[in-house]
Amino acid sequence: MKLLSLLTAGFLLMSSEMTFGQPKGNSQPGNPPDRARMMQNLKAHPNLEYVSGGHERHKLDLFLPKEESEPLPLIIWIHGGAWQNGSKEGCPPLRKGYTDHGYAVASINYRLSGHATFPAQIEDCKAAIRWLRGHAQEYNLDPDRFGVWGSSAGGHLVALVGTSGGVTEYDVGDYMEQSSSVQAVCDFYGPTDLIAFVQTPGYTNHSNIHSPESKLIGGLVLENEEQATRANPIEYVSEDDPPFLIVHGDKDPVVPINQSELLFKAMKSQKLSVHFHTIHGAGHGRPGFDAPELNEMVLKFFDSTLKGNSGEKEPAQAITSESTAQAESRPDPNERFRPSFEKILIRADKDNDGKISAQEFKASPDLFKRLDRNQDGYITQEEHNQLFGIKD
Structure with a gap:
């Protein structure tokens, strides 16, 4: 329970991927x-x-x-x-x-x-x-x-x-x-x-440059509608x-x-x-x-x-x-x-590489070390999934 509280404070999450028994x-x-x-x-x-x-x-x-x-x-x-x-x-x-x-x-x-x-x-x-x-x-x-x-x-x-x-x-x-x-x-x-997606009330944070949708098409969805439409x-x-x-x-x-x-x-x-x-x-x-x-x-x-x-x-x-x-x-x-992991990335992943570095992590350094399971200096979705026993 203590670890769960720390994870909440550090914005680490349950995976957005489907869970199967x-x-x-x-x-x-x-x-x-x-x-x-x-x-x-x-x-x-x-x-x-x-x-x-x-x-x-x-x-x-x-x-x-x-x-x-x-x-x-x-x-x-x-x-x-x-x-x-x-x-x-x-x-x-x-x-x-x-x-x-x-x-x-x-x-x-x-x-x-x-x-x-x-x-x-x-x-x-x-x-x-x-x-x-x-x-x-x-x-x-x-x-x-x-x-x-x-x-x-x-x-x-x-x-x-x-x-x-x-x-x-x-x-x-x-x-x-x-x-x-x-x-x-x-x-x-x-x-x-994607265009309707990022304009849906409650989901408009997906219209910013750090969203998965922006990373997919290589730019803001609403500023690159032709590319978004192709997808x-x-x-x-x-x-x-x-x-x-x-x-x-x-x-x-x-x-x-x-x-x-x-x-x-x-x-x-x-x-x-x-x-x-x-x-x-x-x-x-x-x-x-x-x-x-x-x-x-x-x-x-x-x-x-x-x-x-x-x-x-x-x-x-x-x-x-x-x-x-x-x-x-x-x-x-x-x-x-x-x-969600996507929302964490939107807030914290400043260099858009799909993972959280120690510099981007806003909680304690000790918590980062516990979450960075392979000690490579990054927290990935896979590491989070391993921590919670979540399957893709």
Whole structure:
């Protein structure tokens, strides 16, 4: 408790990334499989380089069930972290046992905003998808059954992958003969319209130069509207987009729910297949996103879009649903005093490098030493997550 008080005073926080429970029990959707058994039943291919001679972040991990003989549908996880943190190591589809349900699972890294500004991030995501299609036969993947799933900044990128399937300007590099389109998109609370985002009451601090959105596009959103518009998934919505499942909490303090509402409305106007699920009382990934009912909803979505055997396209539907975050899933009372990591960076990260230096840290030097777990002179989101035992 003393450490928690110190953390509050020092503005260190619970992660803005989605929290998932540790796997346990059997492989039903709401009860992920035993990790040791699951790992025995899959083939892991870590750190595959999807851009030859590229950046150190141009790597992905691929996981395949051992016993499958037919070409596999693939779910690609794209991590969040405000486009400036995070990594492929946190892979919810793997932890939730999707390989036990007959899927291959990939988790990709991409260049962060500290490495390169937009469109580097979407270029990398599309390059990874093309690489996976180019190696589909080698890894027993079905190139016609690719889905993407991501949260927060990852939600933004999967939504952009889904809506920009026919946009060629973001396809650069190798395997250009392969498509970067996908057949299903699961977007957890991703930004979709940066201009509307930064003007939303209660979220206007995202319009300043230290915000993740400004760092992504390389300048203030409202002073660089053309570049911001290029980054908006909503800009590319068209009649050939794949089915979407969109999930957002109505108490999200980081990404306003209007981002998902706007995307749903745009897709509905194009008569696309889209399901928008609101979790009442849920924040930015918690509580509510670890509920068995939501796990089952996501699995059924991918089963219906990637495993349908009829050969006929189902009629497009725009539907909404809702649930309520259960009280036992809510954070402890002290959490309301913990600002998001993004908000900490906005206030403290003066050099825009996505981490907090000793010079930028305003609390005591002793507290900084306790938080700087690897003693490299910086506090990162990963170190914060390790401290609180939070998964990406």
